[in-house]
Amino acid sequence: MTAPRIEACGLTRLFSGGAGVRGVDFDVIAGEIHALVGLNGAGKTTLMRLLLGMLRPTSGAVRIDGRPLRTADWSTVGHLVETPLAYGELDGRANLMLAARLHGADANRAARMVDDVLTELNLAQYAAVRARRMSLGNRQRLGLAAALQHHPRVVVLDEPTNALDPAGVILLREALVRRAADGAGVLVSSHHLDEVARVAHRITVINAGRVIGTLDPRGVDIERSFFALVHADDTHRDRSPL
Ligand SMILES: Nc1ncnc2c1ncn2[C@@H]1O[C@H](COP(=O)(O)OP(=O)(O)OP(=O)(O)O)[C@@H](O)[C@H]1O
Numbered sequence: 417m418t419a420p421r422i423e424a425c426g427l428t429r430l431f432s433g434g435a436g437v438r439g440v441d442f443d444v445i446a447g448e449i450h451a452l453v454g455l456n457g458a459g460k461t462t463l464m465r466l467l468l469g470m471l472r473p474t475s476g477a478v479r480i481d482g483r484p485l486r487t488a489d490w491s492t493v494g495h496l497v498e499t500p501l502a503y504g505e506l507d508g509r510a511n512l513m514l515a516a517r518l519h520g521a522d523a524n525r526a527a528r529m530v531d532d533v534l535t536e537l538n539l540a541q542y543a544a545v546r547a548r549r550m551s552l553g554n555r556q557r558l559g560l561a562a563a564l565q566h567h568p569r570v571v572v573l574d575e576p577t578n579a580l581d582p583a584g585v586i587l588l589r590e591a592l593v594r595r596a597a598d599g600a601g602v603l604v605s606s607h608h609l610d611e612v613a614r615v616a617h618r619i620t621v622i623n624a625g626r627v628i629g630t631l632d633p634r635g636v637d638i639e640r641s642f643f644a645l646v647h648a649d650d651t652h653r654d655r656s657p658l
Pocket residue numbers: 431432435436454455456457458459460461462463
């Protein structure tokens with residue numbers, strides 16, 4: 417059996433004030449799109465930052481493609497957590513070339529990857545536009561292109577559909593389905609339960625920093641199931657505070 421693309425055990429990081437992530441066991445396996453859903457402040461971004469080594473856990477450990485974070489091969493990871501990284505003075509193509517080279521591609525391969533992803537995410541007309549002149553949605557597409565163009569084995573995207581128009585949502589969905597079909601483990605967070613249900617193989621619910629259950633992407637009323645889980649967890653916590 418292949419190792420999970422991402423595996424976390426007992427992951428905890430609490431901030432002053434008590435918010436954070438508590439004792440999370442979590443994995444993303446090869447070939448799946450795993451969605452993380454939760455209310456504002458539930459801990460989705462914090463968990464993703466911990467999984468990517470952007471934040472150090474108080475306890476627990478993460479493995480990427482079977483390797484501990486400190487020896488992980490980051491050239492096989494693609495992520496977009498928080499603001500898309502783009503150099504405002506560089507145009508779309510130059511930004512993507514830079515990202516491709518940082519992921520280890522030589523100049524020829526990088527140029528091919530960039531052409532392909534510009535087509536895949538319908539960004540070709542912005543290839544020569546400076547990033548700082550792009551709309552929010554097109555900057556988001558650029559960030560997603562940089563995260564996906566090298567066909568990473570591990571993909572982590574925090575609320576990737578934010579700022580995307582409906583056409584962008586569909587293009588992203590298709591791109592993620594292709595990456596997963598090629599064997600990537602894909603983790604996405606979202607507030608859009610319907611969109612997530614369309615694309616995810618597995619949906620994990622996080623609330624107040626803990627994993628509290630899963631939702632069936634093919635379930636009939638996923639919104640109702642989500643709120644039932646959250647409500648039950650909130651009620652339980654009110655009765656037995658930490
Ligand atoms: N650096 C920090 N210092 C203190 N508290 C923090 C820090 N980062 C996050 N938090 C708190 O941790 C909790 C989880 O935040 P996080 O950003 O992970 O939530 P989220 O599920 O991604 O929310 P949203 O859907 O609003 O993006 C929140 O209460 C937040 O205020």
